[in-house]
Amino acid sequence: MNSYIPERLKARYQSGKMSRRTFMQTLLSSGMTFTAATMVADQALAAAPKRGGTFRLGKGHGQTTDTMNPGTAENGYMVNLLQSFHGYMTEVAPDGSLAPGIAESWEASPDGKTWSFNLRQGTTFHNGKSVSPEDVIASVNQHRGEDSTSAAKPLVAAVTDIAADGPNRVVFQLDSGNADFPFVLSDYHIPIGLSEVGAVDWNTGIGCGAYKLDNFEPGVRSDLSRYDGHWDLANRAFFDSAEMLAITDTNARTSAMVAGDLDAIDRLDLKTVERIKQVPGITVHSIPGTQHFTFEMMCTSDPYTNVDLRLALKYAIDRQELVDKILFGYGVIGNDHPIGQGQRFFNKDLPQREYDPDKAKFHLKKAGFDSIDINLSASDAAFAGSVDAAVLYQNSASKAGIKIKPVREPNDGYWTDVWNVKPFVAVYWGGRPVEDQMFSTAYQSGVPWNGTRWSNVRFDELLIAARAELDEDKRRTMYYEMQELLSNDGGLIAPMFASYVFGTRDNVVTPAQLGSNWDMDGERCIERWSFA
Template sequence: IDRVDLKTAHLLARKSGIKVEETTGTKHYTFPMRTDTSPFDDNNVRLALKHAVNRDEIVEKVLFGHGVVGNDHPIAPSNPFHAATLPQRTYDPDKARFYAKKAGGIKVKLSAADAAFPGAVDAAVLYKEHAAAAGIEIEVVREPSDGYWSNVWMKKPWGACYWGGRPTEDWMFSTAYMGGASWNDTFWKNDRFDKLLIEARAETNQAKRREMYFEMQQIVRDKGGVVVPMFANYVFGTSDKVAHGTLAGNWDLDGDKFHERWWYS
């Protein structure tokens, strides 16, 4: 059973003959802001909203603990050049209020539908409640799931989004963060970031390359247009007769290779 309903995963795990397993991979849920559109073209607005979300509560109530908090960049803990020492951004209404005041106040709409990711509407409502403590007004717009990816994603100024992630930093950044990339859903462009991204492809010194990807993650975290509150585990159920080796975390069901790698014990 792929993508087990997280609300009932604990009940499924109690059933005789069934085991529920999970892997931490690259899948992450996001709230991208169009940085070419007011008020999200102001980094004070973006920073205010990044400080205004309680990531721990969203992981607990939307993922039911099946995941970890995100740090406003798309590189997962499982990626080889993940910036583990980059300070974790936490819920801080005072900082959010500070940046909101610099922006002249914040009143915005957040579009969401569960087509974006399971629990996206609930996450948006929680976000609204968190931000209110900082004096930030968020109106949650419940969009139809039908046509969400055609009519809302990369169309509305702020919305909810799902990313399966990518197994390499270059692939992820090139797909959705490089200036002009077709799936750059924040329409963000940063010259320093783009320069580092290109140079890192040719860098053979691994220590230097790590430093470059670390800086890229920091730039996205502090200047980018996406709120990344969480990385979601891949959760699946199998017969207790199914065995396997070490699970890959680059996609669902052992990197979508379960039919090649698993066996009956």
């Protein structure tokens, strides 16, 4: 008997898009007996997501300075919230592929400079208005232009024109080819908002996602309820409503889930995760992805202007010790660039930088120092255990004559008052599904989120060339060189890639495959999960 059932077939049956009769006929045609097919059909239906209930989610992010402007959102709380009530042209599927969203299909010109997107008919905002090409144009345009402060500005910088081509089609013109442009429009900073006179007022909180935003208290909580007019309710939005709480204190967040006050939390304390696994009624999930924990040096601020000083700091960190003692094995060592081992153009040929106090001393001496005192800002807002990581770094660097002083910063306001402001700080990055997005967001010269202030002419040239190159082997060569340039010259210390480790109570049903592009199923847990 052939017992393999394609997931897409099962999903169509579970969502009601395929009748039981058709499902049974398909199973029988595969060689199953009638009894076996009946059992499979019953089991598939029993496993189908159920509707109802209020999902209570605790996030280890969020601050009082958060706003509804998606262009300035910079933490996991806002990523999850924005993706819950906003709609996007495209979205990253759990398997890492690109899936349709508001755009149901798209095509490119042979040179990759013209992209045409066909909008899904019947898509509406929460006030009932249909999503139009004008909404798409206004939404993307708010990230463009010299006055834009959006983190997505470098992602859409190549766009020279956006125009409607009929009532359900939008055409983007780029100044150069971009083989990954549809991925750009999945970025959480670029939702499609309701436009008025060519502009979007994000403060209205009106989106076109699977949930409506009923309440938003920055750094505290948000409340959402299912939007019954969404185009894809057969496959998402199984909860009637959701409560999102910002709880940056790890112990408080964990205690709330253990007590049953929360249904799920992110950023489990890896020191105690094995004990949490023993708590009845709780499931711990560990998903490898592109998330990386880093220390960023501002290359425009002394002493970090000196590349040898930067190399000294890179050789002075014990990466394996951090993976063992901070991640407790839930991750792998990094090589001072942001591309993960599972990504398409990861440079597997780049020699892994190891902890080497002698090399650190060599580069420190070459930079003109026998010893040096350095402050390193850290906070749990950066990543859980970042202060402990800074202390471990202090110990390993001391053997090279580098005296690091860990500075514990407040959680609230960390992303506005510390990161991108102070010269040496702890930072977490969720990564991006394609290399161009990550490099364009954080390492291209002059972009708003380039916290290292690193600028490299060759890197910028390769970034533009690789984006337009359609030959996979040529693109790989370019991305390999970019990783090498950043690792050897940049202001980024990326010692570890961390798995996403989060917890759910047993009343929560998660899909068989969870997204790894962000924490908690690509930060789409509210729309993808359900109650048992």
